[in-house]
Amino acid sequence: MSHIDLKTAPRREDRLGACIAHGGTICEMAGAKGKKSCLQNDGERAFTQGSICLLLPALAMLNTLPDNVVLQHSAVGCGSCTHSQNANVRFGSAARQGRAKDGVWLSTAMNETDVITGGEEKLEQAIIEADRRYQPFSITVVSGCVPGIIGDDIDGVVQRIQPEVKARLLPVHCEGFKTKIWATAYDAVYHGIGRTLLRGGKQEETADGLSPFKGLERLPSTVNLMNVSSMGQVDELELERLLRTLTLDVNVFPVFAHPESMVKATQASLSISTCPTHDDYFLSYLEERFGVPALIQHMPIGIENTGLWLRDVAARFGIEQQAEQIIAQEESELRAALAEFRPLFEGKKVFISAGEFRALATARLLEEIGFTVVGIRSFHHDHFAEVEYRKLAASSREDYVIDIANVQPFEEANLLRRLKPDLFLGHANGNGTAAKLGIPTHVIYHTGLAYIGYKGVYEIARRLHRQLKNPVYNRKLSENVRLPYRDEWYGANPFTYINQGGAA
Amino acid sequence: MSGHFIERARYTCAQGGAAATVTALPGGIPILHSPSGCAGNFAWTQNGGAGLQVGGYCGTLAIPSSSIQEHDVVFGGDKRLREQIENTLKVMDGGIYAVLTSCVTEVIGDDIKSVVADFREQGVPIIGAETGGFKGNSYLGYDLVLQALFRDFLERDIEKKKKRVNLWGVIPNYDPFWRGNLEEVRRLLEKFGLEVNSFFLADDTLDGIRQAGAASLNIVVSQAYGVGAAKLFEELHGTPYLSLPLPVGASASESFLRAVGKAAGVSAKRTNAVIGAEKKRYYRYLEPLTDCYNDLDLQRYAVVVGDANYATSLTRSLADDLGWLPELTVCTDPLKDEEQERIAGQLQRLESNYPTKLVFETDGSQIIGHLREQWPATGNGKYQNDFGPAFVLGSSLDRELALEIGAPHLSVSFPVANRAVLDRGYTGFRGGLRLIEDLVGVIVAGR
Structure with missing residues (x-):
């Protein structure tokens, strides 16, 4: 069973044994002094300062989606971080769509009464009204801590209300107290995308092992380039440039990608991660369900890492020679410029x-x-x-x-x-x-x-x-x-x- | 306005307002009793909305937090909070510590009062406020911190001093112009010979705050924010309060000084002398703008969008100082009926008698609809009395409205994403000049 079949994405503490409290050294972490052991047995701090929760990186992705409304189901403060993320949405939409546009984010602003009586009905009404007012392609229903504690079932609400609204409803679970690994955010978002936008529909097996949805052509020289919300368009263009020199066509997901276009990710012949911390959950799903293989190592930051990243891609298409030439040329130009x-x-x-x-x-x-x-x-x-x-x-x-x-x-x-x-x-x-x-x-x-x-x-x-x-x-x-x-x-x-x- | 959601809320929750308030106190160290993410949420909120002001001495991600987890939710977070406070005292160098609760710790019923009281008994300068986000927004958080301060930090039963006043009503960072706004009001009050404690400015000290109970009058420059705290102050320390609109611009500042002068026992002569001197300077500085003001035809229709402090105060300054035509005033705070009435009252007393329409609307995208009701869109005929030339004075979220009606725009009310603010303010006579500079500056930017 895939994780996507579960109601919520598992915490990364459980799925990956990820940890947040350790003081060590580079040699120890690299295994030279014996394998590091904090995995699964994370430490705790007896004094801590505030940080973020998974809600923030999740919203950083969701706020960028064109034609999507983010509906936060929580108290009024959750998601106010969007005020700064909105600057990114404006710059990003100006760069990609030619016009600076504010994101649309709403809050059910749960109050004391909602905490006592439950917020499901308010959420239902909010979804209906948001659908009518903004007429978006999709509404991401994002839960915060409060519904997580009082037991509001946002998946149940989404199931009940979906037939009444035009927008596709994506539940995204971001109950901050449940995980200390905020990278769980990426799984939570991809979980919503996977379950809602890439779920139904018949698939057809093709000769090379891919299984796109029926009627969707499979694209042998197209790759999925997985971006992250901390990447600007300038970085995407650089990676697209490099991939095009390998004569590949590039689709960029998921940040700033229209939710309707997510399905195209199932047609590609390879998914390329730019940050393994970000993408493993989704790329595993694309691989398991649609047969789209994934490359998930090396972040193309730095000279050596960019070369390793490109070589990996080239190896999948049997064009290593071509890649070596490009890398040699790029490196020589770059080193001269850095002098x-x-x-x-x-x-x-x-x-x-x-x-x-x-x-x-x-x-x-x-x-x-x-x-x-x-x-x-x-x-x-x-x-x-x-x-x-x-x-x-x-x-x-x-x-x-x-x-x-x-x-x-x-x-x-x-x-x-x-x-x-x-x-x-x-x-x-x-x-x-x-x-x-x-x-x-x-x-x-x-x-x-x-x-x-x-x-x-x-x-x-x-x-x-x-x-x-x-x-x-x-x-x-x-x-x-x-x-x-x-x-x-x-x-x-x-x-x-x-x-x-x-x-x- | 929607009955079921708030669109792009122009504030954060009570805990966020409370944290910003504690950070702004001299040596203030907030201790969040919350999951790990609340502090970061506030940091990013201020980063995007507070005129690029994030942090302070102990703000944003430096703020201690119990960072409670699922097992604390099951077994209670009191023990973790005690541990966190003990270690905070060892690591963080503060003059006052304030425990601020969150949604999660309130729903699970953690009893912070007794934890905080135990530390206070040991002589720790510590207060606590129940600021769970579902209780209200950042403005409530501000009020709750002031209440905790007045209840548990101020010395009781100290002798009143005739010339001593306290000043508040402007929330740090959620009014991006908080420093400048407080400083100018403080300056004016000092012209009256008053000794002012304003809690959050560079001139304020914890000793001064401890002695705040000696004040003979509390001046709240807001008709909504900090009023609850003023009532509690009166109850605990016997000091009456004046709750007045935020005095933006010359006309409002004159009214403000007359009201304060009367309540603080300042002689009519002195009041007149202070107002006279301020107006003299104000008009001396304004005078040279007059040619261009006329030559460039700088009078504008306006839509004013703001929080409970700014919406009506900016409208008043536009109407009564500049002779602009603020057709629509939008207050974006969710307010109680009596608060709405008080705020509406301010616009019934405009010197210019300009009939602005006031609406309470939390959702920015609906403002265009209110404007169309007030001033229907005109056709394409040869002779059209359009809504223009116009100006949108609001937050950075009102840029889309400005674009839609083809008007220039200035961000003043939270969120202010597109300006850097350090000590600029719009209160008083000086603030009135700043407002004119900024409005006209936007109009002539392409000159």
């Missing part, structure tokens, strides 16, 4: 903090352009990243710290004061700590900036060069403001508050 920036980067120490795969791939990129990695904080850990830790362990001269933490800037502040890096790359809303310590900072993703492929390497280098030429903003800031931690904290072990889970 002017390298002297400023050489030997400078860098600390990286972000979602696991992005942090690790970016660390490798920074090594490639001359920096020395002195520490990484990954927001969670699961087995997909093991190969990335091994790459970094192999390329590093010295062991360095790995903090598995769902943000937790207090650990970061402690580490940064010890390590004194020359540069910090962090997640959105995650550069403030380093900035207040006077360390030059750069955001590790932004949908308006290039990060991916060969173009991404160059553009990151160009931006870092610019930032390092005058890092005075952070320096002056650090001379005049302080972080909210006690002086004693900086003398303590940064992992004091991690109660390690089960031993190896």
